[in-house]
Amino acid sequence: MSRPQHFGWFLARGFGPHGWGHPYLDWDYDWTRPELYQQSARELEQAGFDFVLIEDAPSLGSPETIDLRVRHAFGGPKHDPLLLAPYLFQATRHLGVIPTVNPAAYLPYTAARQFSTLQHLSAGRLGLNVVTDTGSARHFGDAPPLGHDAAYDRAEEWLAGVRDLWRSWGEGALVRDAASGVYADGSRLEAVRHRGEHFAFDGPLNAIPLDRGQPVIASPGGSGRGLAFAGANSDIQLALAPLTEKSVREYRARIHAAAVERGRAPGDIRIMFAIQPVIVSSAEEADRLVAASAHPADDVLRQIAQKQSSDLETDLTTLDLDAPLPAALFAEHVSQGSLRRLTGDRDVATTPLRAHLTALARLGRIADRSGFVGTAEEFADLVEELGEWGNDGVLLWGDLHPVTVHRTLDELVPILRRRGILRREYTGQGLHADLRAF
Template sequence: MATPLHFGFFSSFSAPAWHAPDDRMFGDDWPSGGYHSWLARRVEAAKFDFLFFEDTSGVSRINNESIDTDLRYALSAPKNDPVALITYLSAVTERLGLVATASTSLYPPFLLARLYSTIDSLSRGRAGWNIVTSSENESAQNFGQDALLPTQQRYDKAEEFVEVVSKLWGSWDADAVVKDLANNVYTDSSRVRSIDHAGEHFKVRGPLNTYPSPQHRPVFAQAGGSPRGRDFAAKHAELIMSVTIGGVEAMKEFREDIHARMRAHGRDPREARIVYALHPHITENVSTFRRSITDEQLVPVLGKHGAHLGVDLLTYDLDRPFPTDVEASGTTSMLTSLKEKGRRGITLREAIIDFHWGDDELGSIGPASSIAENLISAMDEAGGDGYIFMATQDANRAVIDGIIDELVPELQRRGAMRTDYAGSTFRENLFAF
């Protein structure tokens, strides 16, 4: 491998180990930020590029029914706001990129632009924004909406949203603050402009009123899996996450499709980094590990992913292939993967284990040395820029220690993972190689 890969760590500002088979109370101080402060320092010491936080803004009602399933199994709630969390984490880290999710369907663009500009300054240039359009009506109903817009309209709105915040971040030149004591001028007003945006969804005068931040705007991240989502990512994102299941061929298809879409938008594919979502689990016995996963462990996982899909996965037979005619109102990438595995005769049980505990097709369950070799081999064949390790709600000490103390050194020994940071900002490190 000529250059190292990029690595991120995926988390949630929620109970970190509640779905684990044991040590379930690990990190129970999570609401205070204590657990994620510990995690961020460990991830930074291991030289990951970034720590990435998902988010939702509602308590899910499976099939628009009771909130009991969500609350009983801690699926989407309780969950605190990761935008506030990355501000806190910026004070206990120095080089780690910090990415938080915020929705174009729920935030006003001026508020988001001002917030992320502030975080970028507080973190000295390490802020990232994961751009989502949201997928649950429960979230929309907390923000004065009866329901989310249909998918295509949500992306139309997101296009205008990104246009507005980009104008706001660009409303100050990088050198607008002159601090000219001799002439009593702090900011040169000729280098600051209104944006006077009036569109279909937003009307914003501007300019932004924050100090120009080190990166001037956060790193744009996106994980859309639908054709429209992929196109949005290809047009705007600098960090693109694929949650595709299906091994090397699926990885290769995703990368080639994204690069083709980027070229169609006039972008050089080198302007974005593609990372594949992965659930590595360090164990000496793969088959024993997979057989040890109980139905009780599967129930909350099915509930959680079903809520994001808009499909009650708990109503399907675990030991039969997932039907190929199911339609969903929410996230589409996982549904596509479940259908593809179903077409190949893979049961829903095995497909969910692949998705949540480590994809058997990529060899991401096993001894650390084997996983490292498998990940390098898959990347050499499929192409891409790195991986993002998923660790949400089963991230007890054994999971974290396995990744950081065993897998990371194996990757570093093989030259597949950096051993030090190249720059000081998130964008510098992301595009250093």
């Protein structure tokens, strides 16, 4: 039997217009209603997935790029994933739900109270994907946006404050003794007086203690500061790295070193590599798709430029395809991970935009490890190999439309289970316990 791994589903485009621009729009799901997501969540739970993680960006971006984001629904509109979470909990019994939250959007006391409530309502299945998007700062006050590292400093202060509030009910504070009529002992509640660089608030929290542990914390980020944040705070690290043995082992070593530096054990963090597979019925079909992607037409490149413009909050569609990217094109707040996805390891000063976009358009085969197009058996081989390198889990990347879920999982789940890679049972004790089960 192979080493079991954890599986999550990354709803990569957030709680937005699912199906838009795809033939399966004619399934007539209404993306604003919960039924679409509930159906897919039930399928993921039946498949044995640990959680679904929902991307979010509270802003439509800078005024200059709003039209790029909404015209084809690449970057908006998006509804609040935190408010979708209760509907997914209601539809499932074990699946974890991890909405994305931005510390700039939630005062610590409000955050601690709302997240505590959801953790109780879900019997311990809530997670929080903590991001430091600074491009949305103008929506939450008139203070100038923070720089990259300063935004992580704020997030760390925010999370520490939220956790202090969760712990403000000391041991024995919750009595619940019907015989004496005493519900709680106020002398055992801690005041929690926080005066920090970014936040000021007092406790204790008006919510009872968390009997199944605090919500799971997830984080993305490949920068030094982002990895340091994960090492100190995260239970799940969302990883983007080339899936070679050297790259995977080096990335894991960096995360583990960051954890040890902050007084934690390497095993405190589950590292999940994000993959967007294209599962096809045969090796011949995979070869055909890969060959067709080798020489993309200009209209295909322009479509990719539109998607990248949304992610990067920078209009690439007006640039010359055959010229390098202009110097200082991207603002400081632009995600370094998004930039790396665009430029790879190519020389930005000399490489034309066409080459960057062509590299994004080009598909590769799972079989030779040049990409993620292949059969279910070939993808299972890849996951098994990752497990041999010590990997904790895989985050499958796609929308949450039932068509996408079935295309990806119908053949894959039985194969993964037969190989002992994918769980068949949950602990029944919440997301923390499921992540620690192996």
